[in-house]
Amino acid sequence: MSFRSLGISEQWAEKLDGLRIVSPTPIQQDSIPHVLRGRDVVGQAQTGTGKTLAFVLPIVEKLDPAKEHVQALIVAPTRELAIQITEEVLKLTEGTGVHTLAVYGGQDVLAQMHRLEGTVHIIVATPGRLLDHVRRETVSLDRVETVVLDEADQMLHIGFLSDIELILDETPSQRQTLLFSATMPDEVRDLSERFMNNPLHIKVKSETVTVKEIRQRILETTDRAKQGDLMSAIRQLRPFMAIIFCRTKRRVSKLNEALQEHGFNSDELHGDMSQAKREDVMKRFRKCEVQFLIATDVAARGIDVDGITHVFNYDIPHDAESYIHRIGRTGRAGSEGLAVTFVGRKDDEFLREIENAAGMKLKPLVLDKHEKKSADSDGNSNEKPRNFARGRTRSRQGNKEEQYRRKPRR
Numbered sequence: 001m002s003f004r005s006l007g008i009s010e011q012w013a014e015k016l017d018g019l020r021i022v023s024p025t026p027i028q029q030d031s032i033p034h035v036l037r038g039r040d041v042v043g044q045a046q047t048g049t050g051k052t053l054a055f056v057l058p059i060v061e062k063l064d065p066a067k068e069h070v071q072a073l074i075v076a077p078t079r080e081l082a083i084q085i086t087e088e089v090l091k092l093t094e095g096t097g098v099h100t101l102a103v104y105g106g107q108d109v110l111a112q113m114h115r116l117e118g119t120v121h122i123i124v125a126t127p128g129r130l131l132d133h134v135r136r137e138t139v140s141l142d143r144v145e146t147v148v149l150d151e152a153d154q155m156l157h158i159g160f161l162s163d164i165e166l167i168l169d170e171t172p173s174q175r176q177t178l179l180f181s182a183t184m185p186d187e188v189r190d191l192s193e194r195f196m197n198n199p200l201h202i203k204v205k206s207e208t209v210t211v212k213e214i215r216q217r218i219l220e221t222t223d224r225a226k227q228g229d230l231m232s233a234i235r236q237l238r239p240f241m242a243i244i245f246c247r248t249k250r251r252v253s254k255l256n257e258a259l260q261e262h263g264f265n266s267d268e269l270h271g272d273m274s275q276a277k278r279e280d281v282m283k284r285f286r287k288c289e290v291q292f293l294i295a296t297d298v299a300a301r302g303i304d305v306d307g308i309t310h311v312f313n314y315d316i317p318h319d320a321e322s323y324i325h326r327i328g329r330t331g332r333a334g335s336e337g338l339a340v341t342f343v344g345r346k347d348d349e350f351l352r353e354i355e356n357a358a359g360m361k362l363k364p365l366v367l368d369k370h371e372k373k374s375a376d377s378d379g380n381s382n383e384k385p386r387n388f389a390r391g392r393t394r395s396r397q398g399n400k401e402e403q404y405r406r407k408p409r410r
Contacts, residue, residue: 003057006032012061015092025050030202032058035178040199042192043180046324049204052088055148055178059122060089062145065097068119073141074148075125075167077155079104080282084304085150086124098122103139105129106276113138127155127163134170141170152181152188158271161187168195183321214331215338216358217365218351226342227258229367230314233340234264234292236368239310241285243303244294245326247315255314256294266292297322303329313341316350320357340365 003024004013016022024032027045034041035058045051059072076082086102093100101115103125109132116139123130123139133139147168149155155164168177177196181188192199221229230244246252249270256268267281267290284290286305295303297317308330317323323341330337341362343351355361 001029003028003032007036008032008057008061011096012057012092015096016057019091021053025054027051027202027204028054028057030204031055034200034202035059035176036061038176040177040196041179041202042184042196042199043178043202043204044182044184045180045202045204046182046321046328051180052085052150053092055150055180056085056089056092059146059148060093060096060098063098063121065099065121067121069143070120070123070139070141071144072122072146072148073125073130073144073167073171074122074150075127075130075155075164076150077126077158077160078151079106079126079278080303081151082124082126083279089122089124100124103129103133106274106279127160127167131163131166134167141167142172144171144175146176146178147171148178148180149191150180152179152191153183153185156185156187156191161191164191165195182325183319213336214327215336216327216360216362217338217340218343218362219340219365219367220344221342222344226314226344227255229342230255230312231259231262231264232367233312233365237310237338237340239291241288241305241307242292242310242312243308243326243329244292244312244314245317246294246296249296251315252294252296259292259294264292265290266294269293269295271296297326305329309337311337311339313339316341316343316347317354318350320353323354324357 001024002013002022003016004010006024006029008016027043027049031041031043031051031054035055043051043054045054055074059074063071074082074085076085082102082104086100089098089100098121099119100122101112101120101124103112103123105126105128107129112129112133113136116133130139134141149164155161177199179188179192179196179199219229219233234242244255244266246255249272252268252270256266259266267284269278269281273281281290281293282303285293288307293303294314311327311330313323313326317326327337327339330339341351341354351362
């Protein structure tokens with residue numbers, strides 16, 4: 001199946017060819033024809049399934065650059081995801097006369113106001129900053145034709161329900177509404193029933209994300225031994241780049257401090273950080289200047305970085321959907337990834353749910369005796385790791401890994 005067969009015009013099909021995007025993913029195949037026809041759609045799909053293009057492509061297909069008002073609004077829960085979506089739109093629309101603006105907190109409000117005075121066809125925004133502009137009357141949404149709520153479950157989870165309701169009230173009642181969510185809790189279903197017109201429900205099976213290209217392992221440990229076991233696993237597995245997921249902001253900061261003390265090239269990402277700091281961390285991670293990114297689930301929404309070879313679930317997720325979302329950060333673009341989940345005695349219930357979702361019993365990761373001895377139960381280490389990613393520029397991943405592995409110990 002090709003994008004042309006889905007109803008995409010030659011102009012945009014050629015743009016996709018230039019970006020080396022050849023075949024539509026299942027969520028794109030199922031969504032694009034209906035979105036092009038103006039149907040409201042509820043799409044349940046994990047990160048890595050291509051859902052961003054599933055709504056961006058039909059939006060630009062239907063958009064009229066000759067009209068100077070805002071025609072499409074895409075709302076995302078975090079700044080990072082808003083930035084990522086904006087980058088995808090800009091790549092696709094370069095040189096076409098389509099104007100896109102990212103609107104999120106942490107930016108200069110006056111600069112955003114100045115941009116909004118000009119022609120803007122697509123706005124990608126976080127709820128809080130968008131409402132700020134609505135109240136200032138610096139943006140008008142009364143002629144928006146399509147509204148996208150991306151990662152709807154996370155927006156409701158972090159308390160944006162009332163903001164979303166206010167935003168939708170500012171848009172025309174006859175708009176097209178698209179809702180995409182990794183999970184479908186009751187709150188999301190209720191939102192779709194109240195604000196959408198007979199939506200088509202599309203669900204992409206999670207196995208398409210996880211099983212084929214991601215090896216999944218568990219590492220049996222204890223709370224006391226977990227930190228040392230993580231360091232041992234890193235030395236044994238030698239990740240090129242990795243994300244380490246923790247349950248809370250406090251645990252993220254504590255683990256990052258411990259890893260840095262033992263010579264690991266790590267940094268943290270969570271909701272208590274300033275926008276400038278979060279953007280700086282992500283910029284350095286994308287450039288491979290940070291090897292280990294330690295993050296909470298909400299902060300990590302929207303992270304789509306090439307070269308992530310490993311995901312470590314330092315704290316086991318408490319539902320299968322979160323697990324699938326986490327490990328989907330690796331195994332991208334046909335490359336193989338490895339996900340390691342740390343499991344303690346109290347985690348049996350969560351592990352069973354994850355294994356049922358994955359359709360398999362996860363195999364244990366056995367730490368090498370030498371590496372195990374190098375870290376005691378308190379996380380103390382006698383040997384500092386090699387920092388594969390420090391101060392390097394990006395090239396193809398295979399070449400990058402080889403460069404770093406030949407680098408002598410510091």
